[in-house]
Amino acid sequence: MNGTLQNAAPAQDAILTRAAQAGDVSALAQLLERHRPGMRAVAISLLGPGTDVDDVMQDAALVALGRIVDVRDPEAVGPWLRMIVRNSCRTLLRASRRVEPLAQVPLPPDGDTPEQVLQRHALRDWVWEAVEALTPTLRLPVVLRYFSTGITSYQQIAQACGIPVGTVRSRLNQARAALAQALTATAATAHDDALRRTQASWLEAHETLAAAERGEFGKVVRDRYSREVSLLAAGERLGGADLLLAGMDGDLSAGVRQRPLNVTAGRSLVVWEMELLNPPDDPDHCPPGVAWIMTLDGGRFDRVSLYHAARPQAASSPAAS
Template sequence: MQLIDRAGPDRPQSGRTLDEPTLVARAQDGDVRAFEELARRHQEALFRVAVRVLGQRADAEDALQEALIDAWRRIGTFRGDSAFSTWMYRIVTHRCTALLRRRRRTVPLPEDDAPGAELLAGAGSPERAAEMDAELRALSRAVAGLPDDQRTCWVLRELEGLGYAEIAQITRASETAVRGRIHRARTSLTGRMRAWR
């Protein structure tokens, strides 16, 4: 997945890569290459979140592309109250949520980069691989069936490993609300996956 494909990062004459605060400051001054470098650094994680929230690669690409355009337009509003990555996660998850609201609910099949798909390669026997594939598809359907707010929080916590405070910043919810959403998502997924135990 390559959304940013321009020439390499903006580097000082010494050849060192610029730090993130410097890139943000340059981007805020209108430096497109600095923003492209910021996007390049974060696009893989942002795309992974978009795929896991939306369940479809094409939708995730659209959401990420729209989010990057939106971030470029709004880079001047970034105050540094949170990490740049947190700000970007917020924009991407907002785009994903908006897309989910616009489209009818469908149950997507997991794609190659769906949670756990890399496990199939090392499954051993074909029978075990088929069983794991079926379980991953069931999990993907269960995750897709979660309410949008629960799915977003669960993906950010369980698949991306973000802390509750950062998820609260991203979703603009209280930490207590985030914990509640994740708890409800885990309870729901446990119930839906009971047959696989």
């Protein structure tokens, strides 16, 4: 009898995994519930009891959602889920400070981002529909943490949003709970084509930069941005369209160019992550990168928050003898 039950468990896992890969919400929920004790045991064994365990479990559930299609052996989904938890815990333990529950979201072995994984299977549109159902306050930290490539840590999100790290942690905890409900609520509804929207945003980012180099950034701002657009940094309003134009003109005049590295595009929130290319004669003019975090209202960008990547730390000089 015991042997029969042991054989039935992997078979049931395989059925649920294949259903989840096809977009069945309840199947994924059942998988996580079936393996929750084992996943939690791994987290406790590595981290000890505490709030970090809950954070890792929540993150692991969202990572599993984005990567369930990558499971090649559906009968081995249990070890796969525990591996996600183990990797998350090890990332946390490597962090120099325990303020952040997870330094970065674990990525698939091939280096794809969660967004790139979601683009490859049917769950992507459903996930984005659920993200859009979140309030703007909760949506922004979720999108940055799980879909950006350079603003994933709690400290980076805090800097980009101009809020304390503790507030980031609180909002992500609320967002994960709300997202679970939103996923269930939107499972049977029609979903936009997230891949097509992202491809269009990639094109728009390139065209925007090309227009700026032709001296036509003002036309782009008139066509695509609200008249009352706000330019922000660290949550503080710096100015409006005039400052946006002046900033772009100043960078171009200094020989600085931008190159899109990653685009995340929802109906109400778009993130363009750019590499900043400094002129050869002034290699330290700008930080290595900037993210344009933009919200939309009525199809126009009404808020542009800029987040600059940290400059590489200079090598410490040798001690005097």
